[in-house]
Amino acid sequence: xxxxxxxxxxxxxxxxxxxxxxxxxxxxxxxxxxxxxxxxxxxxxxxxxxxxxxxxxxxxxxxxxxxxxxxxxxxxxxxxxxxxxxxxxxxxxxxxxxxxxxxxxxxxxxxxxxxxxxxxxxxxxxxxxxxxxxxxxxxxxxxxxxxxxxxxxxxxxxxxxxxxxxxxxxxxxxxxx
Amino acid sequence: xxxxxxxxxxxxxxxxxxxxxxxxxxxxxxxxxxxxxxxxxxxxxxxxxxxxxxxxxxxxxxxxxxxxxxxxxxxxxxxxxxxxxxxxxxxxxxxxxxxxxxxxxxxxxxxxxxxxxxxxxxxxxxxxxxxxxxxxxxxxxxxxxxxxxxxxxxxxxxxxxxxxxxxxxxxxxxxxxxxxxxxxxxxxxxxxxxxxxxxxxxxxxxxxxxxxxxxxxxxxxxxxxxxxxxxxxxxxxxxxxxxxxxxxxxxxxxxxxxxxxxxxxxxxxxxxxxxxxxxxxxxxxxxxxxxxxxxxxxxxxxxxxxxxxxxxxxxxxxxxxxxxxxxxxxxxxxxxxxxxxxxxxxxxxxxxxxxxxxxxxxxxxxxxxxxxxxxxxxxxxxxxxxxxxxxxxxxxxxxxxxxxxxxxxxxxxxxx
Numbered sequence: 001x002x003x004x005x006x007x008x009x010x011x012x013x014x015x016x017x018x019x020x021x022x023x024x025x026x027x028x029x030x031x032x033x034x035x036x037x038x039x040x041x042x043x044x045x046x047x048x049x050x051x052x053x054x055x056x057x058x059x060x061x062x063x064x065x066x067x068x069x070x071x072x073x074x075x076x077x078x079x080x081x082x083x084x085x086x087x088x089x090x091x092x093x094x095x096x097x098x099x100x101x102x103x104x105x106x107x108x109x110x111x112x113x114x115x116x117x118x119x120x121x122x123x124x125x126x127x128x129x130x131x132x133x134x135x136x137x138x139x140x141x142x143x144x145x146x147x148x149x150x151x152x153x154x155x156x157x158x159x160x161x162x163x164x165x166x167x168x169x170x171x172x173x174x175x176x177x
Numbered sequence: 178x179x180x181x182x183x184x185x186x187x188x189x190x191x192x193x194x195x196x197x198x199x200x201x202x203x204x205x206x207x208x209x210x211x212x213x214x215x216x217x218x219x220x221x222x223x224x225x226x227x228x229x230x231x232x233x234x235x236x237x238x239x240x241x242x243x244x245x246x247x248x249x250x251x252x253x254x255x256x257x258x259x260x261x262x263x264x265x266x267x268x269x270x271x272x273x274x275x276x277x278x279x280x281x282x283x284x285x286x287x288x289x290x291x292x293x294x295x296x297x298x299x300x301x302x303x304x305x306x307x308x309x310x311x312x313x314x315x316x317x318x319x320x321x322x323x324x325x326x327x328x329x330x331x332x333x334x335x336x337x338x339x340x341x342x343x344x345x346x347x348x349x350x351x352x353x354x355x356x357x358x359x360x361x362x363x364x365x366x367x368x369x370x371x372x373x374x375x376x377x378x379x380x381x382x383x384x385x386x387x388x389x390x391x392x393x394x395x396x397x398x399x400x401x402x403x404x405x406x407x408x409x410x411x412x413x414x415x416x417x418x419x420x421x422x423x424x425x426x427x428x429x430x431x432x433x434x435x436x437x438x439x440x441x442x443x444x445x446x447x448x449x450x451x452x453x454x455x456x457x458x459x460x461x462x463x464x465x466x467x468x469x470x471x472x473x474x475x476x477x478x479x480x481x482x483x484x485x486x487x488x489x490x491x492x493x494x495x496x497x498x499x500x501x502x503x504x505x506x507x508x509x510x511x512x513x514x515x516x517x518x519x520x521x522x523x524x525x526x527x528x529x530x531x532x533x534x535x536x537x538x539x540x541x542x543x544x545x546x547x548x549x550x551x552x553x554x555x556x557x558x559x560x561x562x563x564x565x566x567x568x569x570x571x572x573x574x575x576x577x578x579x580x581x582x583x584x585x586x587x588x589x590x591x592x593x
Contacts, residue, residue, distance in 0.1 A: 067187040067190075067191070068186065068187055068190045068191075071187075071190065071191050071194055072190075072194070075194050075198065078198075079198070088201075088202055088205040088206050089198075089201050089202065089205060090198040090199065090201045090202035090205075091202065093198045093201075094195055094198045094199065094202070097191070097194050097195060097198065098191075098195070101187070101191050105187075140202055140206050140214065141206060142208075142209065
């Protein structure tokens, strides 16, 4: 596994090495992300734009390169986030399940150690997360929230920037071969 | 199966997790009608399946019932076939009954309309073993039938009585070669002699210069003193010139509908030859008239009540006069018409000088005949009804009866 940013696509499956994490990391990092999402915006409202649980799900999915593991992590984080919010259980759960699944699937094809790729993937999954959540709100909850794509794009860039930094920090917690 | 799950393990797990969370959502979320989505989705999902299952169940039952369990189909088929045959026979029987009823009605109407005194009879059988075209009817001398009496139907003449027995009579049909009758054409009033034949009759003794065309109607002329004048005989089918007489063939109208019920003319009354042929053979029976409640000039009951023993008003003025005389006789305790034809069986003569009627309404031999309006063709009752004779009515039956007595025989018609 190389950490050079020269290539974005993997030439073979063997290049995509599965990253492993310790058990407490897999449990504690998502929990901290959820707590951050719950409490930090109450203390610092300007930090509300950050979607830390999403970034953690994307990172774990990309790094573990296992779709089942990714979707389970996404479902667990989403349901936990739902339980802490006023939404019905399953809104964030379904959304983050899909995000985890797709992130793991993409991680098998791309060089997710590339910083630019991480930025793009974080941006893409944030917009996907917001759009899918908007669809589910309209379909299931009949909430007519506006389709604010420019805001999603702008916040997507910010989250991608934070995500790139977060991914770099989380890289230190993984077990390398 | 295992390899399938291994191959699609990821997507299967994804779908299961998504489905589980959707169910979780559906349990919590309600729609606009405050019904949980889990219920809405369940009903939406189950309804088509239930409909499909119900349709399959109904189709299966129908298939089994219609194609598999046919153990009683043959018996049912035979039963239905037998029922169908029975209904066909019943239909034929009822149709015959209806036709018989129609003929009886026609005879009844004709009997009421014609001024001649007639007697209804039914044909018993053909003259088996004879070379002549004869039939036997169920009326004989006990009913007042005599030799040489005319036999007619509403459609025309049928024949004449040749032999009389106590309970039956032999009728020589118009189709017999020995049959003869005096006839006259409706258009030119050309006289001739009808000679029977099968299937067409002939009209002899029509002079070469007389004008007769195919389609002309011939009526009885009364010259033979058997058939009263004015009864339809038939229509001319062909006319050929000949010397010294024309050769005219005629299709008899009386036998057109077969022979089942006939009328024997006991006392014939001559009528005028109608100008128009009897085009419509249908008989229209109007509903009975309402009861008379006001003053009746015919019966002379000024208080609105009919005279004792008064009969309903007959169709013709002659019948009205007859009914008037019979009512007067019955009021005096005298029975008219009980004995031989034209005879009054009583010890004392009835007093007809005190008739309960305005003398102006009583027809007499010298009084001008009353013209009966003939309804236009196509209206009810239909025009051309047989037996109504011409538009003018002739002498009453009593006058004819007296004329018969003067002529020396009740069965012999007076000359027209």
